[in-house]
Amino acid sequence: MLGPMAVDDVLVLDLSEGIAGPLAARLIGDFGGDVIKVEPLGGEIGRRTPPFFHDDPDPEKSLFYLMLNLNKRGITLNLDTSEGAAILRRLATEVDVIVESFPPGYLADRGLDYASLEQENPGLIMTSITPFGQTGPYNQYQSDEIIAYATSGMMAISGTVDREPLKHGGFPGQYESGMNGFLATLVALFARDMTGAGQQVDLSIQDVIASTLVINQPFYGFAGGVQGRRHPEGSNFGQVMPCKDGYFVAQPGGGVTWDGIADFFGKPEMKEHRFADVVERVRNGPELDAIVRDATKDRTMAEMFKTASEKFRMLVGIVQTPEDLANCAHLAARGYYEELDHPVIGKIKVPFRLWNMSTGNATCRRPAPLLGQHNTEIYQEMLGYDAAALEDLRARGVI
Amino acid sequence: MTADPSAPEAEKLPLAGLRIVDISNVISLPYASGLLADLGAEVIKVEGHSRVDTTRGGQISSVLCDNRVGDDPWNRVGGFNLLNRGKKSVALDLSKPTGREVLTDLIKVSDVVMENFTPRVMRSWGLDYPNAAKLRPGLIMISCSGFGHNGPYSPYPGQATTLEATHGLAHVTGYRGGDPSKAGQSFVDFLATWALVSGTMLGLRYRHRFGTGLWVDVGMYQLGTYMLSERVLDWQANGRLGERLGNRHPFLAPQGCYRCAGDDAWCTLLARDDVEWAALCRTIGKPELATDERFATNDARMANHDAIDAIISAWMQGQTKFAAMELLQAAGVPAGAVFDARDLHFNEHMKARGLLETVAYPPERQMGKRRKVIGRPWKLSKMPLVVRGPGPRLGEHNQEILGGVLGYSPARMAALETSGIIATQPTNARKPVAMSMEDRVKTGRLAAYDPDYKERLGVDD
Numbered sequence: 001m002l003g004p005m006a007v008d009d010v011l012v013l014d015l016s017e018g019i020a021g022p023l024a025a026r027l028i029g030d031f032g033g034d035v036i037k038v039e040p041l042g043g044e045i046g047r048r049t050p051p052f053f054h055d056d057p058d059p060e061k062s063l064f065y066l067m068l069n070l071n072k073r074g075i076t077l078n079l080d081t082s083e084g085a086a087i088l089r090r091l092a093t094e095v096d097v098i099v100e101s102f103p104p105g106y107l108a109d110r111g112l113d114y115a116s117l118e119q120e121n122p123g124l125i126m127t128s129i130t131p132f133g134q135t136g137p138y139n140q141y142q143s144d145e146i147i148a149y150a151t152s153g154m155m156a157i158s159g160t161v162d163r164e165p166l167k168h169g170g171f172p173g174q175y176e177s178g179m180n181g182f183l184a185t186l187v188a189l190f191a192r193d194m195t196g197a198g199q200q201v202d203l204s205i206q207d208v209i210a211s212t213l214v215i216n217q218p219f220y221g222f223a224g225g226v227q228g229r230r231h232p233e234g235s236n237f238g239q240v241m242p243c244k245d246g247y248f249v250a251q252p253g254g255g256v257t258w259d260g261i262a263d264f265f266g267k268p269e270m271k272e273h274r275f276a277d278v279v280e281r282v283r284n285g286p287e288l289d290a291i292v293r294d295a296t297k298d299r300t301m302a303e304m305f306k307t308a309s310e311k312f313r314m315l316v317g318i319v320q321t322p323e324d325l326a327n328c329a330h331l332a333a334r335g336y337y338e339e340l341d342h343p344v345i346g347k348i349k350v351p352f353r354l355w356n357m358s359t360g361n362a363t364c365r366r367p368a369p370l371l372g373q374h375n376t377e378i379y380q381e382m383l384g385y386d387a388a389a390l391e392d393l394r395a396r397g398v399i
Numbered sequence: 400m401t402a403d404p405s406a407p408e409a410e411k412l413p414l415a416g417l418r419i420v421d422i423s424n425v426i427s428l429p430y431a432s433g434l435l436a437d438l439g440a441e442v443i444k445v446e447g448h449s450r451v452d453t454t455r456g457g458q459i460s461s462v463l464c465d466n467r468v469g470d471d472p473w474n475r476v477g478g479f480n481l482l483n484r485g486k487k488s489v490a491l492d493l494s495k496p497t498g499r500e501v502l503t504d505l506i507k508v509s510d511v512v513m514e515n516f517t518p519r520v521m522r523s524w525g526l527d528y529p530n531a532a533k534l535r536p537g538l539i540m541i542s543c544s545g546f547g548h549n550g551p552y553s554p555y556p557g558q559a560t561t562l563e564a565t566h567g568l569a570h571v572t573g574y575r576g577g578d579p580s581k582a583g584q585s586f587v588d589f590l591a592t593w594a595l596v597s598g599t600m601l602g603l604r605y606r607h608r609f610g611t612g613l614w615v616d617v618g619m620y621q622l623g624t625y626m627l628s629e630r631v632l633d634w635q636a637n638g639r640l641g642e643r644l645g646n647r648h649p650f651l652a653p654q655g656c657y658r659c660a661g662d663d664a665w666c667t668l669l670a671r672d673d674v675e676w677a678a679l680c681r682t683i684g685k686p687e688l689a690t691d692e693r694f695a696t697n698d699a700r701m702a703n704h705d706a707i708d709a710i711i712s713a714w715m716q717g718q719t720k721f722a723a724m725e726l727l728q729a730a731g732v733p734a735g736a737v738f739d740a741r742d743l744h745f746n747e748h749m750k751a752r753g754l755l756e757t758v759a760y761p762p763e764r765q766m767g768k769r770r771k772v773i774g775r776p777w778k779l780s781k782m783p784l785v786v787r788g789p790g791p792r793l794g795e796h797n798q799e800i801l802g803g804v805l806g807y808s809p810a811r812m813a814a815l816e817t818s819g820i821i822a823t824q825p826t827n828a829r830k831p832v833a834m835s836m837e838d839r840v841k842t843g844r845l846a847a848y849d850p851d852y853k854e855r856l857g858v859d860d
Contacts, residue, residue: 228846
């Protein structure tokens with residue numbers, strides 16, 4: 001049974017492509033929103049993005065698309081025709097939120113920018129998620145995950161000083177931009193509840209990643225220090241280190257003292273001032289690295305994780321693989337995965353619930369739409385088009 | 400000082416009139432409640448003076464203003480002031496029942512409670528959600544922990560550094576063919592920040608519409624694994640475990656980070672299709688490579704990536720990182736200079752966007768007149784937001800909140816002070832890190848130090 005959810009009164013048009021925008025719109029859907037995905041006739045870029053189910057590059061088999069477009073219905077619409085633009089203008093009068101990721105200016109060229117749409121629908125919220133934001137000298141720059149990571153300041157402090165700056169694997173900057181797009185949309189919705197007025201949210205993916213540098217930025221802003229990348233030797237404690245069957249990370253903090261950490265490693269010499277003191281530990285990093293390496297060469301990841309967490313209340317992490325995550329009993333207990341039945345792919349277990357709530361928790365109500373799956377339903381429901389009108393639009397390449 | 404620096408507009412902010420009790424520590428939740436303070440909430444940070452927030456100092460990464468210890472170092476850490484901007488501080492000994500009685504009184508007059516203890520703590524105090532909700536109808540409780548409040552790992556301690564391995568991101572991060580690695584600093588903390596603000600906004604809107612509160616339970620492990628979603632699906636569907644690619648793209652070529660002219664100067668680029676590849680070839684003065692059969696298709700470029708890297712590296716060496724970025728972007732090629740902390744403060748686009756905001760400090764803080772801190776990565780067209788003030792001094796608002804909001808009598812306030820339940824000084828703050836900026840550069844903890852940074856930033860005239 002579906003209880004009430006925080007945004008189950010919200011109707012959304014998702015015009016966005018890729019990862020960040022679609023995730024933002026999907027999260028509104030997860031918490032009850034009715035989300036309509038509007039795609040160009042050939043489908044959005046996410047449909048052409050690997051990995052694919054069984055490595056088959058079919059537009060219905062992108063695993064990215066599958067996961068980021070749950071809880072949406074889908075229509076096609078060609079915004080590059082004047083009739084397509086006119087249809088979007090009509091749809092926009094009926095919705096609460098538009099999520100979009102076009103290059104700044106694209107919508108304005110078609111009379112579909114916020115200032116135009118707001119006139120017919122003053123409560124409209126438009127969430128614009130772009131690489132460098134709507135304004136500023138780089139607003140037309142091309143981007144992708146690595147560009148966002150580089151220009152955010154994140155890469156300059158990642159990797160080692162003897163080598164090139166390093167990005168995270170995968171696309172975490174896009175994911176967290178999706179989370180921010182959702183968050184800012186919720187703020188705009190809450191503000192609208194109070195004032196009745198909608199507004200445009202202008203999100204910059206560069207700024208999202210830069211906003212995570214809450215140690216790096218104040219180092220300069222409060223003391224003039226420029227952080228760089230670590231030296232490969234003498235800085236490994238607190239980084240990834242090898243053990244018998246893989247890799248682990250240990251850090252001070254949590255419920256354990258430094259002496260407790262020394263006991264966990266079975267290395268009493270770690271209790272000496274030259275390691276116990278925060279500054280001396282930095283100066284004696286190479287020796288500390290060697291001691292820890294020696295202490296862990298015959299210990300397994302599973303044993304260290306369990307012993308540290310249960311007996312020492314000490315912070316130890318182990319490098320898990322996607323397979324480990326897929327089979328993780330803890331994630332299962334948290335209700336993280338959702339078993340889907342996709343019309344083309346069949347049954348598949350999808351990472352779904354980012355966090356849990358006592359009431360109004362995220363629900364998975366429908367798989368990602370096939371391309372244009374809901375054209376008939378939505379164009380009839382929202383604009384009253386009959387079968388003949390739809391056929392005409394189809395014939396002229398509008399939908 | 401109780402005056403709100405942006406008082407004329409404060410009542411128009413969306414969370415104006417809402418009160419949040421924030422019992423949280425370190426980064427994730429303090430940053431989330433700091434953003435909620437930007438949105439107009441009254442955020443009361445409750446810390447034990449025998450156990451102050453770890454960001455108040457003692458770690459090598461917690462830099463003091465001008466790296467000067469001074470009289471009250473716990474109030475002068477840069478990161479603390481960024482994360483805890485615009486909040487009020489009550490220093491309350493929560494290890495004592497009397498301290499927890501005060502906390503209970505605060506919960507009774509608040510809309511939201513935020514906490515990031517390991518799950519057993521609030522339960523042991525009888526202040527977990529089912530109990531706290533009895534104190535205040537409609538209460539929204541926001542919890543953040545390493546592993547969340549149920550499941551086999553729930554009691555385990557967890558912080559971002561170690562979680563980055565456990566939640567799988569380190570498995571796909573690292574130089575090609577090398578060991579797993581972390582990137583950035585405390586990464587999953589920020590995912591939690593975004594989740595926690597989202598959860599709070601969901602809770603507030605739920606209460607606004609339906610009249611009842613709810614509990615949000617964020618487990619950082621679970622959240623971090625979400626960044627690996629496509630890899631988990633790829634494993635399920637195709638049996639692929641994913642690998643460390645350094646800066647290469649999993650399915651497009653070329654992509655990389657190349658050394659430029661200048662000290663530790665780098666520029667990244669990628670080509671997503673043949674058109675961008677041809678533009679890249681023209682820009683580096685080798686248009687013939689666009690049709691060279693070794694590079695003409697994405698598959699060919701994936702196979703001959705090393706050869707492309709050598710060609711791009713040779714060109715990059717003669718360009719500054721910004722010149723390389725501008726030339727490539729002018730041709731339509733995605734390219735980005737690697738920004739360092741100076742660039743975050745001085746780059747023309749960063750300045751135009753205004754991510755960094757200027758916060759004024761009163762003279763008694765001994766932190767100069769103004770400081771730059773990160774604002775927030777989104778702008779709302781009809782609701783300009785600003786960081787509303789510095790992080791609070793420890794116990795700065797004891798009187799205002801307990802005497803004022805809770806109406807405690809002067810006698811009761813005096814008794815709380817005498818018995819050490821409330822205070823304005825930490826009783827066992829960790830020793831501030833006394834290491835000169837020059838020494839930090841020498842030991843490799845910093846890449847560079849600008850002694851004239853305040854003139855450069857124009858914050859101290």
